[in-house]
């Protein structure tokens with residue numbers, strides 16, 4: 001006994017039919033943790049993205065409110081809200097891209113690894129849902145500590161038999177966004193003209209900006225290199241301290257997450273030459289995961305770029321980064337395998 005759709009479902013159906021007829025096609029995107037400090041502006045910016053036809057907003061609190069609010073924006077994506085674990089499967093079914101900013105943020109004095117105990121379990125549960133309901137989706141992991149939550153996601157997918165390394169990406173875009181901003185300040189350039197590769201991982205010394213490879217080609221004094229490396233590596237802490245207990249970066253993160261998600265969607269659409277830094281399964285170093293420039297395409301990560309020539313300062317930084325990363329990766333893997 002099928003019920004006729006109510007008015008709001010009717011609107012959804014009409015708009016989906018409309019879009020199905022449109023030439024551009026559209027992608028189905030879910031945001032998990034959509035009512036949070038990152039989730040809300042991220043959901044808003046994804047609603048503005050013309051590549052998105054359906055936007056699912058999932059959280060354990062306040063998802064209906066955020067959904068009602070965002071659904072009034074006069075852009076084409078159809079927005080639906082999902083509240084609590086019992087609606088997770090509906091939130092995920094049919095998605096092309098899943099973005100995960102769910103989890104607790106840092107307070108002053110904490111490291112990202114201090115979030116492991118709570119966020120590891122959250123990411124595990126959400127990834128179990130992905131493995132069951134949209135195993136072919138591209139997954140963007142934002143929840144910290146990214147250096148460990150990406151290996152956790154990989155282990156969950158392996159256990160479920162759905163793991164495809166090309167589809168799992170840790171979001172390190174904020175490090176690149178910060179690096180572009182701070183380097184542009186030093187060079188007196190517009191940040192939009194600057195491109196700084198940031199490799200390694202997403203915590204402290206694992207964040208390794210490659211200042212020798214900045215575009216446009218630039219040189220820095222040793223003092224500038226120390227200043228920039230320190231500021232880029234500690235950008236997150238700078239925000240945590242300024243917010244003084246009210247959380248960590250949310251707005252610059254939402255901006256970065258959308259920049260990254262848009263690159264993933266353009267890759268899925270088949271655009272050529274989409275290159276961004278991301279933390280992925282990698283053979284660039286001896287570690288199983290590493291952030292570096294990757295080429296995004298129809299299947300996710302289609303190519304991982306080598307690190308390129310490093311100077312001595314960067315080689316020393318790389319050794320420090322690898323040492324810390326190895327422990328964080330192992331911690332994530334053991335969390336699922338134990």
Ligand code: NAD
Pocket residue numbers: 032033034035036037038039058059060061101102103104105106115119122125126141142143144145146171172173174175202247248249250253
């Ligand atoms: P927040 O506390 O404001 O929001 C987190 C949201 O997650 C909340 O709405 C909460 O209800 C939701 N949530 C909690 N458990 C959930 C579950 N099981 N399923 C779905 N949703 C759940 O935090 P925030 O500031 O948005 O930060 C979120 C995460 O992103 C933190 O771990 C933070 O450290 C991380 N972060 C990462 C980067 C990065 O560059 N990768 C940058 C900034 C923040």
Ligand code: LMR
Pocket residue numbers: 105106112144174235236237239240248249
């Ligand atoms: C950031 O880099 O801003 C995020 O990882 C959040 C944090 O805890 O610093």
